[in-house]
Amino acid sequence: MGAESDWEPRAVCRRLEPELFFEPATRSLAKAACARCPVRAECLDAVLIREEGLRVGDRSGIFAGLLPGQRVALAKRRAAQTPPAQ
Template structure:
């Protein structure tokens, strides 16, 4: 699932997403994909994680991100670096030998 798929609604027939808190019409999907240079990136991550924290399918979301090697956005309440720490793909900009910073 990508930001474009989220915005277009193309992912809606996949199953667990129908129950995801982030799919409610009052939730802006952009908060799950904070712009790197955005001054409010940390605030957007916090908002996204708060939504994930009350989501009934947060585990399914995280598993999907790990299975699909998703390197961008908040999935299952975790940032790309946090997913990398769990064995996910290396996020863009994280070079070899560089320690992953905790968000």
């Protein structure tokens, strides 16, 4: 990981225990925290870039309110909508 982005200090998760986002028993609490986060879009963009090329099994936790499989599906949809570079 590199330097902290300007949006990260404003993330709701910064004020919560990290384990909340990685334990199945607290999944609904983590998703609720993400739902009210003012930088959810920035978080989603950052995690999709960071996870690019990883298999589903190599991803973990809830980021931007999404589970690993949901992030993979979203990344595939976005890639399919992006026109090829010319």
